Amino acid sequence: MNRQELLSRTKQYAIANARLVLSIPVNMVNRNYCDQLARSASSTGANYRAACRAKSKADFINKLKIVEEELDETMFFLELLVELNPELKEKITPIYKEGNELLSIIVSSINTLRAK
Numbered sequence: 001m002n003r004q005e006l007l008s009r010t011k012q013y014a015i016a017n018a019r020l021v022l023s024i025p026v027n028m029v030n031r032n033y034c035d036q037l038a039r040s041a042s043s044t045g046a047n048y049r050a051a052c053r054a055k056s057k058a059d060f061i062n063k064l065k066i067v068e069e070e071l072d073e074t075m076f077f078l079e080l081l082v083e084l085n086p087e088l089k090e091k092i093t094p095i096y097k098e099g100n101e102l103l104s105i106i107v108s109s110i111n112t113l114r115a116k
Contacts, residue, residue, distance in 0.1 A: 001105060003052055006048060006102075006105065007045075007048065007049065007052065009098075009102060010044050010045035010048045010049075010067075010102065011045045013041060013044060013045065013095075013098055013099065013102060014041045014042040014044060014045045016041075016095050016098065017037055017038060017041035017042075017074065017078075017095060018038055018041070018042070020037075020091065020092065020095055021034040021037060021038050023088075023091070024081065024085065024088065025085070029084060030081070030084065030085065033077050033080050033081055033084075034077075034081070036073070036077050037074060037077040037078065037081070040070045040071075040073040040074040040077065041070075041074045043066075043070040044067055044070040044071050044074060044102070047063060047066045047067045047070055048063075048064075048067050048106075050063050050066075051063035051064050051066075051067060057113060057116075060113065061110055061113050061114065064106055064109060064110050064113075065110065067106050068103065068106050068107060068110065071099055071102055071103045071106065072103065074099055075096060075099045075100065075103070078092050078095060078096045078099065079096075082096075
């Protein structure tokens with residue numbers, strides 16, 4: 001996967017999460033978790049874009065670590081939303097799977113860069 005494809009995937013991931021947030025019933029708990037979900041999902045793409053502009057290998061790795069953290073946080077809020085809204089599991093599962101795939105790609109990239 002090249003840089004442009006990953007830029008596109010992280011952007012589409014943020015959009016998918018935003019659309020999910022718009023479809024979730026509003027209540028006090030869902031609202032708080034959806035706010036966090038929207039932030040972390042969009043931060044994934046924003047921080048990957050920042051990583052692409054890194055000034056050094058160490059800076060690139062550091063910025064990818066932030067992407068890793070944001071993806072993990074996004075997945076956590078998706079898990080909470082499924083627990084509290086089991087009727088949404090079918091809608092959330094493909095988004096969760098994409099997050100897991102992106103997380104695997106990012107972790108693999110970090111490990112490869114560290115090995116060099």
